[in-house]
Amino acid sequence: MAIALLCVLVVPAGWADNQNLELTDDRGATLRLTSAAVRPAAISSFGADVSLALGIVPVAVTDYGLQGVPDYLAGQLKGVQTLGPRHQPNLEILSELSPDLVIAIRRYTEKDGAHIESIAPLLALDLISLPDSLRAVDLAGRALGAHEKAVALNGEFLERLKKLAARADGNPVKTIALLTSGSETPFIYYDHFLPTALLEKLGFDSVGGHPNPENGIPLGYRISLEALLELNPDIILMLPTSRQRAFTMNPIWPYLKAVRGDRVFEVPHYWKEGAGPIARERILEDIERLLVHPSEAVADK
Known part of the structure; x- marks a missing residue:
């Protein structure tokens, strides 16, 4: 079975003195940063996932109500402020924390976009498909000053996907x-x-x-x-x-x-919001178990 791999255009993202970095998110909106973000907030599991994968602990994350923050990230998010559910984040708390970037799911922040942008630059992302995931990781890497690592994460994921597809062929x-x-x-x-x-x-x-x-x-x-x-x-x-x-x-x-x-x-909850580098690797692991050991459950029935 042939597999068509998606390519991410690699463009140097160096930070020049007195020069803004301009990024276009999935709204088509342009956000400008004068330096790499070091205090991102996440209105999405993706925002927390990609920040942690790139070596940065976010200052705030959304949760799943009574279920709390995503289980697969909980160990790395101890002590991080929660904002409530992603569809109704507490913007007062967000403002108090003074993040320098908000990484969000576009469809959950459209109504509050202007308010969020008054707090910090907003990177609003679709996060539905595989191309969405690759583009979002690339954009987040640029914003967080870790573009090379983001490109490497995308490349490693696609290579693993290619190898697993060859096994399934x-x-x-x-x-x-x-x-x-x-x-x-x-x-x-x-x-x-x-x-x-x-x-x-x-x-x-x-x-x-x-x-x-x-x-x-x-x-x-x-x-x-x-x-x-x-x-x-x-x-x-x-x-x-x-x-x-x-x-x-x-x-x-x-x-x-x-x-x-x-x-x-x-399947685990990260299947619902799996665009982050950590989540999508876990999804591949789950599918691999389903492929190689079909008698083993992906998770509890």
């Missing part, structure tokens, strides 16, 4: 669905969402299909159990939820091939 193609939601109707992710895109590159066929261009946030869509049964994936992966998954109580659920074959796995 020739394996029988299995269909797969990535689901979330605690309601009666699950949400299924499109095949360009970062984790499903990685699955596609590693020999799986994501049944969520291609993004609908009419969807303002092309992540995925609600799918009925009847429609899911029609697609009938070999494997179902489910993002964690704090609520009971009502759709698994549907009488159709036991008839799904993945359920009958005991091929339903819960």
Whole structure:
């Protein structure tokens, strides 16, 4: 199976005296920095992830409510101020901390963008697809004065992806669905969402299909159990939820091939926001276990 690797344009990002660094984020907005940021704040797991991967501890991070900061980063974020959930960060606390950069998910900060920019330069990112991840790591590396390391992280990730794809080449193609939601109707992710895109590159066929261009946030869509049964994936992966998954109580659920074959796995929370260098490496590790040792769960069922 061939794999098309994505290239990141490498441009020197040296800091010159009395010269601003100009970056264009995913809003198309230009932010200007007079020196590398050393006190970033993260309105996203990505912001914390990329900062830590580049050797900088952020001054503030968003959390998952009662679940706290992301488990996979918690050990490195002890004592770091939390801002509350990413969709409703506490901007008063953010202002008090005086960050010199805010790294955020674009769709969660559009309504407060002007307020955030009055506090610090805002790097607002889409963080949906693999190209989004590569570009975001590159931009964050420039802003944090660690561009060479960011380029290296992207290159190492793509090389690992290429090697893993070569191992998967020739394996029988299995269909797969990535689901979330605690309601009666699950949400299924499109095949360009970062984790499903990685699955596609590693020999799986994501049944969520291609993004609908009419969807303002092309992540995925609600799918009925009847429609899911029609697609009938070999494997179902489910993002964690704090609520009971009502759709698994549907009488159709036991008839799904993945359920009958005991091929339903819960994946860790970083699959939902996996664009950071640390998270995406962990996602590859999870997929590798699924590929090499299919009898081992990616996480607890």
